[in-house]
Each structure stands twice: as structure tokens, then as C-alpha cells.
Amino acid sequence: KATKRNGHIVMSPFMAHGHLIPFLELARQIHERTSFTITIAITPLNIQYLKSAISSNNDIQLAELPFNSSQHGLPPNIENTEKLPLPDFIKLFHASVSLEAPLRSLVSKITQEEGHPPLCIISDVFHGWVTNVAESFGTGNISFTTCGAYGTLAYISMWSNLPHRKTDTEEFWVPGFPKNYTFQRSQLHKHIRSADGSDAWSRFFIPQIALSMKSKGWICNTVEEIEPLGIQLLRNYLQLPVWTVGPLQPPASLKSSKNRAGKESGISVEACIEWLHLKDQSSVLYISFGSQNTISASQMMALAEGLEESGKSFIWVIRPPFGFDMNAEFLAEWLPKGFEERMEDNKRGILVHKWGPQLEILSHSSTGAFLSHCGWNSVLESLSQGVPIIGWPLAAEQAYNAKMLVEEMGVSVELTRFVETDISKEEVKKVIGVVMDQKEGRGKEMKEKANEIAVLLATTENGQENDSSVRSMDGFVRTILSS
Numbered sequence: 001k002a003t004k005r006n007g008h009i010v011m012s013p014f015m016a017h018g019h020l021i022p023f024l025e026l027a028r029q030i031h032e033r034t035s036f037t038i039t040i041a042i043t044p045l046n047i048q049y050l051k052s053a054i055s056s057n058n059d060i061q062l063a064e065l066p067f068n069s070s071q072h073g074l075p076p077n078i079e080n081t082e083k084l085p086l087p088d089f090i091k092l093f094h095a096s097v098s099l100e101a102p103l104r105s106l107v108s109k110i111t112q113e114e115g116h117p118p119l120c121i122i123s124d125v126f127h128g129w130v131t132n133v134a135e136s137f138g139t140g141n142i143s144f145t146t147c148g149a150y151g152t153l154a155y156i157s158m159w160s161n162l163p164h165r166k167t168d169t170e171e172f173w174v175p176g177f178p179k180n181y182t183f184q185r186s187q188l189h190k191h192i193r194s195a196d197g198s199d200a201w202s203r204f205f206i207p208q209i210a211l212s213m214k215s216k217g218w219i220c221n222t223v224e225e226i227e228p229l230g231i232q233l234l235r236n237y238l239q240l241p242v243w244t245v246g247p248l249q250p251p252a253s254l255k256s257s258k259n260r261a262g263k264e265s266g267i268s269v270e271a272c273i274e275w276l277h278l279k280d281q282s283s284v285l286y287i288s289f290g291s292q293n294t295i296s297a298s299q300m301m302a303l304a305e306g307l308e309e310s311g312k313s314f315i316w317v318i319r320p321p322f323g324f325d326m327n328a329e330f331l332a333e334w335l336p337k338g339f340e341e342r343m344e345d346n347k348r349g350i351l352v353h354k355w356g357p358q359l360e361i362l363s364h365s366s367t368g369a370f371l372s373h374c375g376w377n378s379v380l381e382s383l384s385q386g387v388p389i390i391g392w393p394l395a396a397e398q399a400y401n402a403k404m405l406v407e408e409m410g411v412s413v414e415l416t417r418f419v420e421t422d423i424s425k426e427e428v429k430k431v432i433g434v435v436m437d438q439k440e441g442r443g444k445e446m447k448e449k450a451n452e453i454a455v456l457l458a459t460t461e462n463g464q465e466n467d468s469s470v471r472s473m474d475g476f477v478r479t480i481l482s483s
């Protein structure tokens with residue numbers, strides 16, 4: 001039997017930047033705490049991606065699972081969401097199930113070599129099929145949600161309780177939430193709204209989530225104190241242990257992100273930071289929609305116009321609009337005439353193409369707010385720095401994160417939702433004003449609340465003995481050692 005000394009954990013992350021990086025940090029933290037061997041099993045190009053993202057992470061093993069994207073109708077040599085056109089995402093989800101056979105071979109090899117199966121397999125919630133693999137080797141599967149508890153619960157419950165197309169009222173109840181708690185139809189992403197159990201999205205998410213709900217417990221990248229409601233509800237809904245071990249933000253990724261931003265964006269990280277140095281405290285709006293999303297052409301135009309009229313300074317990580325090749329050259333016609341030059345000339349704002357040094361920007365004292373798609377990593381990174389959020393959810397569970405940020409945390413105003421919605425420059429200007437004017441009113445309140453959450457997140461990061469995430473991680477380790 002495996003012991004604390006020779007324990008081995010295998011991890012199976014989903015193929016997306018926002019999943020791989022928290023997995024890597026989870027691996028690093030478990031290894032540091034226990035000396036267990038940790039093997040992350042993932043496809044060849046994602047191994048290269050992880051290797052370039054980490055500088056000194058030699059203690060974590062990376063095991064290659066063969067994968068040929070063309071066999072799944074994906075563009076050649078594409079193994080994660082980042083360079084994938086959005087309509088192809090569903091193909092990648094379905095393709096991920098093909099990793100079952102190579103994962104079985106890997107676990108079999110480890111079991112033979114070590115004389116016993118791994119302590120457990122930690123798999124992405126999207127990789128529910130791993131529960132079958134774990135079971136056949138007589139070990140346990142632990143699901144890891146890289147999202148927050150509230151967003152995770154809303155997301156899994158919505159997929160498990162279809163259809164929502166027939167939701168005939170604007171407001172409706174979601175199982176798992178208190179009876180008087182309502183969501184809005186407009187918060188349903190189009191894939192969930194039109195799902196009926198037979199479409200490609202349902203055929204992936206329904207069974208994978210159901211299988212993940214049969215695992216031995218869930219790990220969640222959150223902190224008990226910042227979303228008590230979501231965590232309590234998620235525990236009730238799953239009837240499983242939920243270990244809250246966040247925030248999982250690797251110092252190493254800061255380095256990789258920095259190198260990458262310099263290489264891909266055409267503007268050096270140092271130049272960005274120097275530009276921020278010249279600005280007043282909390283006076284700059286940072287805009288980014290994460291690693292894989294973008295807004296529509298008409299939304300981009302309205303955002304630029306509203307931004308210009310708001311008079312606020314900004315750094316905008318920008319990609320071609322929805323429907324265009326994400327990797328294509330950026331065309332000036334997607335923005336108001338002369339916008340980029342005007343903003344540069346009067347030192348109002350910088351456009352950073354493709355990839356920005358997000359952690360450096362958020363941690364700079366000149367940054368006052370973050371216009372974000374509310375991806376969970378971005379949410380944690382922003383709140384860790386006490387930066388309030390202007391929400392613009394685009395996919396996945398982001399609309400539920402946005403709802404929680406507004407209603408439960410009080411650190412955000414939601415500007416709009418998704419890529420199909422029309423927005424006007426007036427709305428953009430108004431919301432930017434509300435959130436960025438932090439001397440009084442709502443802007444001040446949101447800033448204060450964000451600062452309070454930053455304190456909770458920082459305490460956790462310091463890893464103090466009485467800290468809830470440390471206790472939770474210890475509870476997880478005790479459980480897998482005793483089962």
C-alpha cells in the first residue's frame with residue numbers, strides 16, 4: 001500500500017490554459033506539502049506549453065498521452081483552446097474523452113512499477129471518464145474544479161437539469177440554490193439555453209458531470225471565507241467533501257506570462273510597467289477577456305468609443321473580434337478611425353496585442369479596475385490585488401461568477417453579457433465612471449470590498465498554519481492516505 005513516503009498522484013487536466021495552470025500549482029503545492037510524486041498526464045503539445053510556462057518545476061513529472069488533433073476534426077497541431085476557433089471548442093471537449101486509453105496505460109505502468117496503484121487520480125471536472133479509470137485500478141478519483149464554488153454549482157446544476165429553453169419566465173430557480181434565489185434567462189449561455197440533451201454540448205457535459213459527481217471528493221480553487229454561500233451550497237448539492245485550497249496562483253506563471261507577453265504583444269512588459277508608473281494611483285482601467293475569448297466587432301467599436309469618451313486611461317489586451325481568426329493580424333478598421341494613434345499620442349491608453357502581462361498590470365498601484373470576462377483565474381488575480389471588476393461574461397460559468405461578484409461580494413458592476421448583445425458607448429462610459437470613480441459612492445464601496453477580499457486571499461497565500469486553505473489541503477491529504 002502507498003504511504004506518505006512513496007505516495008503517487010496522477011493528474012488529468014482539461015486542455016486549456018485556465019485549467020492547466022491551476023493544475024500545475026495544485027501539483028506543486030501538494031508535492032511541497034507531502035513529497036508525493038505527482039504526474040500530470042497530458043498531450044504532447046500541452047507538455048511543451050507547460051514546460052515553457054514553468055521555469056523550475058522539475059519536481060513535477062509530465063507524462064505524455066498520445067493525441068492527434070486531426071483525427072478529431074480539429075485543426076492540425078492544436079491541443080488546447082487557446083488558438084482554437086470558438087465553434088471548434090466542442091470538438092476538443094469530445095476529443096478529450098479519447099485520452100482514456102492512454103491514461104489507462106499510464107496508470108497500469110505506474111501500478112506495475114510501484115506494486116500498488118496511485119493514491120488517487122485528480123481529474124478535471126470535465127474529465128468525468130477518469131472515475132472509471134480510477135475504479136478499475138482500485139483507487140479513488142478526486143475531481144478538481146478550477147472555477148469558484150458558486151460558479152461551479154450553477155454550471156453543473158444547469159447542465160444536470162435541462163432543458164432551459166422552456167424556461168418561460170425571465171427569472172428562474174436553479175436546483176442547488178435556495179428556493180427564493182433566482183437566475184435570469186439572459187444569464188444562460190446560448191449553448192445551455194438551446195441544449196435539449198441530444199445536442200453536441202449536452203452529449204459531452206451531461207455524462208461527464210454525472211461521472212465527476214461520483215468521485216470521492218472535489219477540490220475547488222477558492223477560499224472558504226470569500227464565497228461562503230457557494231461553498232456551502234456546493235457541498236450540499238454534491239454530498240461529497242469539497243476541499244477549498246485556493247487561490248492557486250503560481251509565482252512561476254508570473255514569470256512565464258511575462259516572457260510571453262513581451263514576445264507576442266509587440267510591446268515589452270517593461271514598457272507597460274513604465275507607462276503605469278507615470279499614471280496616478282488607481283487611475284488606469286485594465287481590459288482583457290482571458291486566454292480564449294473575444295468580443296464582437298460592433299461591441300469592440302462601442303467599447304473603444306465609450307472608453308475614449310470616458311476620459312480614463314487604460315491598457316487593453318486586444319484580439320481580432322469574434323468570427324475572425326484569433327491569430328490574424330489586427331486590422332485598424334476594427335477600431336474608430338485613428339483610435340490607437342490618438343490614444344498613444346496623448347498617453348491615454350495602450351493596446352497590447354494577443355497576450356498581456358496580467359499579473360504585473362493588476363498588481364501595479366496605478367490599476368484601478370479590471371474590465372474582465374470574469375474567468376475565475378482573472379477574478380482571483382484581480383481580487384487578490386484589491387481591484388474591482390467590470391463584468392462582461394462571455395462563456396462557460398462566467399455569467400454566474402459575474403452575478404456573484406455583483407450580488408454576493410459587491411465588488412463589481414456588470415456591463416453586458418456575451419457576444420451577441422448590443423452595447424452603446426454611453427453604457428460603457430457610464431459603467432467605467434461608476435467603477436473608476438473611487439473617491440465616493442459605489443466606486444468607493446466596491447474598492448473597499450475588493451480590498452477586504454484581498455486581505456483574505458493574501459492570508460491564504462502566506463500559508464499560515466490556521467489558514468483555511470492549508471487546513472483544507474491537509475484534510476484532503478489525510479483522506480487520500482486513509483482511504
Ligand code: UDP
Binds near residue numbers: 019021288357374
Ligand atoms: N492571461 C494573461 N494574459 C492575457 C490573457 C490571460 O496572463 O493576455 C492569464 C490570466 O492571468 C489568467 C489566465 O490567463 O491567469 C486566464 O484564465 P481565466 O480563468 O481568467 O480565463 P480563461 O482564459 O480560462 O477564459
